[in-house]
Amino acid sequence: MAADGLIRQQYIQRLYVEHQGWLNGWLRRQLGCSQNAADLAQDTFVRLLGKDQDMAAIREPRAYLHTIAKGLLINHWRRRQVEQAYLDALALQPEAVASSPESQALIVETLLRIDSMLARLPAKVSAAFLMSQLHGMTYAAIAAELGVSERMIKKYMAQAMLHCLLLVEEP
Incomplete structure (x- = not known):
């Protein structure tokens, strides 16, 4: 060997x-x-x-x-x-x-981890999450934008939130 x-x-x-x-x-x-x-x-x-x-x-x-x-x-x-x-x-x-520069580096690293996590999610799940969290859109507005039901948006958000929790658990 x-x-x-x-x-x-x-x-x-x-x-x-x-x-x-x-x-x-x-x-x-x-x-x-x-x-x-x-x-x-x-x-x-x-x-x-x-x-x-x-x-x-x-x-x-x-x-x-x-x-x-x-x-x-x-x-x-x-x-x-x-x-x-x-x-x-x-x-x-x-x-x-x-x-501080140290805090900025930690924030950028966290943002990169979130970005990577979102990239692994299905497109509609990450889109729904971003519309909700970044743009403050309601589930009804997101559903209309993505052409799905509001119930589906709730499922998308649950899936995205689960991945966020898993991300917090990573070392």
Whole structure:
């Protein structure tokens, strides 16, 4: 088993040497920032290290690395969107309400967890939750907007609230 681990490590090292420059360049073109590109390229190989699969079975290493990096890039953009939305909302608050950088980081992390949770829910469930919580819409108004019954909105909200509770229980 230790020999398999060594072979795997050597294969990943070879992938890194042969394709890191290409991957970094592709990410730099996508992001327009060499530092973020380097971080995401590194994260791609870290993700590769965490995968439990036969690396020798990868026939198209660049396509495989591209797929991993693209997922990380999407997560990066989503995080930036959430952070920017939070900062925009924060800018509208009086200075007395402003929180410390540490609090802001915790809030952004919480928002990202909520965003991720909502992304895993069916579209109508997350839409109903957001309409209720962010826009203050009534269940009747949400039902009309989504083209479902008010009873279905209650089910959607119960499902979303259950997932919120489960999110609170996560470490």
